[in-house]
Amino acid sequence: MSGLKTNNRAVKWLDSRLPIVSTMNHHLVDYPAPRNLNYLWNFGSLAGIVLVVMIVTGILLAMQYTPHVDHAFDSVERIMRDVNYGWLVRYIHMNGASFFFIVVYAHMLRGLYYGSYKAPREVLWGLGVIILLLMMATAFMGYVLPWGQMSFWGATVITNLFSAIPWGIGDALVTWLWGGFSVDNPTLNRFFALHYLLPFVIVAVVFLHLWALHAFGSNNPLGIDAKGPQDKIPFHPYYTVKDMFGLGVFLIIFAAFVFYAPNYMGHPDNYIEANPLVTPAHIVPEWYFLPFYAMLRAITFDISIPFTGIVLIEAKLGGVLVMFGSIILLFFLPWLDSSPVRSARFRPLYKQFFWLLVIAAVVLGYVGAMPPEQPWVTVGQIATAYYFIHFLIILPLLSKLERPKPLPASISEPVLRSGNQSTEKA
Known part of the structure; x- marks a missing residue:
């Protein structure tokens, strides 16, 4: 730990007994x-x-x-x-x-x-x-x-x-x-x-x-x-x-x-006192929950065993699992993407798929604000499917198949190289 840079005797005395400042x-x-x-x-x-x-x-x-x-x-x-x-x-x-x-x-x-x-x-x-x-x-x-x-x-x-x-x-x-x-x-x-x-x-x-x-x-x-x-x-x-x-x-x-x-990102219905007997025409969460809300509504079908009629997961439970699964999935990201190269600067394919993920997230946010009707239901299902495909299929495949660009030898190398090039041009 670095030494404490102060001449104040009171601060030094306190820090020697409770090293908060240092x-x-x-x-x-x-x-x-x-x-x-x-x-x-x-x-x-x-x-x-x-x-x-x-x-x-x-x-x-x-x-x-x-x-x-x-x-x-x-x-x-x-x-x-x-x-x-x-x-x-x-x-x-x-x-x-x-x-x-x-x-x-x-x-x-x-x-x-x-x-x-x-x-x-x-x-x-x-x-x-x-x-x-x-x-x-x-x-x-x-x-x-x-x-x-x-x-x-x-x-x-x-x-x-x-x-x-x-x-x-x-x-x-x-x-x-x-x-x-x-x-x-x-x-x-x-x-x-x-x-x-x-x-x-x-x-x-x-x-x-x-x-x-x-x-x-x-x-x-x-x-x-x-x-x-x-x-x-x-x-x-x-x-x-x-x-x-x-x-x-x-x-x-x-x-x-x-x-x-001040009310641009809020909902006007929240300035009406709660009434359990009157349901709003369109119930929506705050904007920062809209992508997850769209995922929740994307599951409109029961998941069952083919030709048996046995339902494994009802639509409501499926939507809940997808919504929470979209966040839980992020915990496993370090192991889903096993490429030794970190930065997208040196991963041209990963960079393209990253922006597709951003677009899918924005689309989900927009769909979440729309009524649960066509074509928004289908659009939400496609964007939800891409979200999970990105993490569960595309990233593991890219880790194996992508050929990254060569990495610089050190952090300072690109700076020094650009500096030398500028000197040569001058």
Whole structure:
């Protein structure tokens, strides 16, 4: 561990007994990072900053919120109208959820493109998938709290999915989630408690995520390991400055939504108080769940043994398995893609299939927002099929058949080569 760079005797005394400052110095200042990281690596730090913003604004909102079906909707309106800057805190929290998913999705797509899930970073990737699952659970429960029409019916539809689990397990699980026999006050209380708790669980997993990251260091656009000191630079000031610039750009875009389009990514029906007797014309989750919602609806048929009529998996259970399987599949990605080359820069075929996967994900998001009718059902089934084919068939085949381009000898070699070429041209 690097020595503590300070002349403050009080800091030195404390650090000798509780080495917080020296640990932060080692991991945030002197931490050696690859010298060729681009701005796509900003999304990791942005995710951490947004998580802190979400926790702080969430605590402030919890001080004013009333988790009761008779008062929840009115308490949110009171926050918006009567609490000093309550409207601002709520809009930051509400839009922060969407931007949190934007940043994390971009962070994961960068990892997919540059092979950041490959050895020796399998645990790092797995912890990232766990964070995504925790985010989804937290966001879903938070969406229920305003107790609007879409909150109530979204909770009803999604929790009812678990009833598809056979042998009576599903019904018992749904009853436990509801705290009774319908979505009511016990449900709201449970969701509020879990929504408040889970962000702190996310913080704990993020700590493990960073620990796993620093065990082997960051991946880089070339996807090769650093060969020596010439391939690394201290994290501060080089990447702290880069992160601050990225944060500035992010805050400008974020502020534009908070102040000028705060409800753009929400649903207008959620400004109508929940009514169990009136079903909305089209029940949809938040936009960041739409691809998974499309996968859920893609299974419209029972899976049975041919010519026997024996149903193995009913359509409802099949949709649930496909939806959750699409995320669980990501845990096994480091072993499904066994190519020794990480970065898509040197894998021309993989790069093309990667962009096809991105297109399929965007199509699924669009289909999830559409009514469950033709042609959207068929389009969703095709995109869902490609998603699973990509991971289960295409990646293993590419690992065996693709001929990657030659890798550079070190991280610094392409920089030095381009520098020499520039000198020769001059």
